[in-house]
Amino acid sequence: MILLKKHLLNILLLGCLVAAGCVPYYQIAKTENTVYPMDSLAVSNTEVEALVAPFKAQLDAEMNKVIGEVKQDLPKEKPESLLGNFVADAILVAAKKHYDQPIDFAVSNYGGLRVPNIPAGPITTGMIFELMPFENRLTVVHLDGKTTKQFFEHMVAKGGWPVSTGVQVKVSNVDSVSVQQIMIDDAIFNEKQTYHILTSDYIANGGDQCDFLKGKDRDDIGLLFRDALIEYTKMQTAAGNSIDAALEGRTYFGE
Amino acid sequence: MQVSRRNFLKSLGAGTTLLAAGAFPFEAFAKDHFKVTILHTNDVHSRIEPFARGKYKGLGGAARRAALIKKIRQEETHVLLLDAGDIFQGTPYFNFFEGELDFKLMNAMAYDAATIGNHDFDAGMEALKKQAKAAKFPLLNTNYDFANTMMDGFVKPYQTFQKGPIKVGVFGVGVELDGLVPANLFGKTKYNDPIQAAQKTADYLKKEEDCQLVICLSHLGYEYETDKVSDKVLAAKTTGIDLIIGGHTHTFLETPTTFENAEGKPLVINQVGWAGIMLGRVDFYFRKDRKSKKAVGKAQKVG
Numbered sequence: 075m076i077l078l079k080k081h082l083l084n085i086l087l088l089g090c091l092v093a094a095g096c097v098p099y100y101q102i103a104k105t106e107n108t109v110y111p112m113d114s115l116a117v118s119n120t121e122v123e124a125l126v127a128p129f130k131a132q133l134d135a136e137m138n139k140v141i142g143e144v145k146q147d148l149p150k151e152k153p154e155s156l157l158g159n160f161v162a163d164a165i166l167v168a169a170k171k172h173y174d175q176p177i178d179f180a181v182s183n184y185g186g187l188r189v190p191n192i193p194a195g196p197i198t199t200g201m202i203f204e205l206m207p208f209e210n211r212l213t214v215v216h217l218d219g220k221t222t223k224q225f226f227e228h229m230v231a232k233g234g235w236p237v238s239t240g241v242q243v244k245v246s247n248v249d250s251v252s253v254q255q256i257m258i259d260d261a262i263f264n265e266k267q268t269y270h271i272l273t274s275d276y277i278a279n280g281g282d283q284c285d286f287l288k289g290k291d292r293d294d295i296g297l298l299f300r301d302a303l304i305e306y307t308k309m310q311t312a313a314g315n316s317i318d319a320a321l322e323g324r325t326y327f328g329e
Numbered sequence: 330m331q332v333s334r335r336n337f338l339k340s341l342g343a344g345t346t347l348l349a350a351g352a353f354p355f356e357a358f359a360k361d362h363f364k365v366t367i368l369h370t371n372d373v374h375s376r377i378e379p380f381a382r383g384k385y386k387g388l389g390g391a392a393r394r395a396a397l398i399k400k401i402r403q404e405e406t407h408v409l410l411l412d413a414g415d416i417f418q419g420t421p422y423f424n425f426f427e428g429e430l431d432f433k434l435m436n437a438m439a440y441d442a443a444t445i446g447n448h449d450f451d452a453g454m455e456a457l458k459k460q461a462k463a464a465k466f467p468l469l470n471t472n473y474d475f476a477n478t479m480m481d482g483f484v485k486p487y488q489t490f491q492k493g494p495i496k497v498g499v500f501g502v503g504v505e506l507d508g509l510v511p512a513n514l515f516g517k518t519k520y521n522d523p524i525q526a527a528q529k530t531a532d533y534l535k536k537e538e539d540c541q542l543v544i545c546l547s548h549l550g551y552e553y554e555t556d557k558v559s560d561k562v563l564a565a566k567t568t569g570i571d572l573i574i575g576g577h578t579h580t581f582l583e584t585p586t587t588f589e590n591a592e593g594k595p596l597v598i599n600q601v602g603w604a605g606i607m608l609g610r611v612d613f614y615f616r617k618d619r620k621s622k623k624a625v626g627k628a629q630k631v632g
Contacts, residue, residue: 100616105612118390119393133421207419209424
């Protein structure tokens with residue numbers, strides 16, 4: 075194999091620390107770095123392949139199960155996207171089956187969705203795993219209006235995060251980061267109200283720079299984010315529906 | 330179209346210099362010299378098979394890594410194979426088997442040690458403990474206190490390895506878990522300052538264990554825009570570490586990463602992206618030096 079010599083480092087000479095009584099001792103004289111790309115030119119170890127095989131067979135059988143049909147390509151984009159809308163709506167619908175208290179809306183962080191697109195056609199369990207590989211669980215955070223506003227400002231500063239239907243966030247088209255207006259289910263956002271927001275425990279724990287959510291009152295639903303997506307997809311299939319989404323101006327730039 | 334390896338590396342942002350293997354006149358003084366080869370991975374994230382699609386399509390895979398490691402072990406006498414954490418999470422293999430296959434493969438490749446990344450808590454400590462028990466190599470960390478958790482006794486602060494005349498000390502440091510890992514997953518694991526812990530351990534390895542080579546497996550991350558502790562900060566604020574094998578930030582290092590430590594001595598930081606797309610290698614050549622002496626002084630006991 076060709077070696078890529080990344081660097082030859084300088085010679086290091088360490089001086090004698092104590093003037094007297096020096097004994098022969100090994101010191102670093104030189105270091106050399108190499109990086110090996112694991113590409114198609116690399117050979118495979120058959121013993122390791124054999125070790126993987128039974129795991130792969132078991133996994134493939136699960137992952138290749140078709141659980142629904144996607145009507146159109148669902149790309150992930152900012153500030154709003156078909157993929158983001160599908161995800162936010164799906165977790166909200168599924169969560170309501172497991173939680174009987176009111177939820178005002180759902181939020182997912184953008185970076186938590188791990189595929190750039192779900193293509194039109196059959197959707198498998200494996201595709202949902204790729205979309206949401208993390209073991210994040212759903213939680214309902216109860217936020218005062220001020221913190222809710224801060225949450226929206228954070229989402230907008232991040233370029234727009236997936237929110238569920240009924241939420242309409244108008245963003246300044248001048249600086250593109252300031253929130254101009256928020257509507258929730260046709261009502262103007264009320265800073266004096268408490269909002270019940272469905273999101274992942276990752277976000278509620280302060281992840282993706284949501285430090286302001288740390289320690290807030292919340293109810294953990296115990297449902298995995300990914301399982302909610304699988305449940306919703308199966309629900310739609312059972313009802314004879316395909317998976318679809320529409321752009322509704324959930325996060326949009328003002329005049 | 331066949332992409333050359335050089336272009337491949339460039340495309341990963343790793344601006345490299347190709348040098349002939351014989352560029353250094355090593356033969357001339359090979360008699361007094363001694364070589365230890367460090368192989369390393371980080372943030373493999375359960376990437377058992379090569380990527381099936383996307384930016385890294387066709388890259389990675391445990392079977393290729395295993396073959397290369399085997400080949401290098403045949404070529405070199407003194408090899409250490411190390412991992413800097415986040416072994417778990419990223420493919421359904423992890424979701425279904427909770428790390429069982431990842432550790433089976435690491436055992437098969439004969440890893441010598443690994444540290445713990447934030448994602449290694451993702452299946453809970455029960456799952457991590459199960460794999461720590463199955464591992465034929467130690468899990469190393471010196472700044473997490475597992476005393477009040479079920480991981481107590483399954484993580485060592487450091488491990489030493491005798492490679493011919495060279496004694497190598499390896500230890501691990503981990504990133505702050507609060508805000509990064511759901512609290513129920515890491516439980517009562519206590520996070521201590523990684524710089525203090527690293528210094529204490531490096532001192533112990535150099536002064537009490539008489540290690541000529543001290544390696545830190547770090548899951549702190551290469552660098553940040555904020556003053557958050559990183560490998561660069563760790564390098565600048567400590568003494569006694571010769572090599573930091575980094576992780577967490579999925580950094581494909583592009584330039585020779587030699588830094589000065591707190592007393593102006595050089596140390597190397599290496600990180601090879603993530604997902605097993607690359608295998609890193611650092612060869613240390615030791616010279617028998619009559620004018621040098623081992624590090625002296627007393628150090629506090631670790632662990």
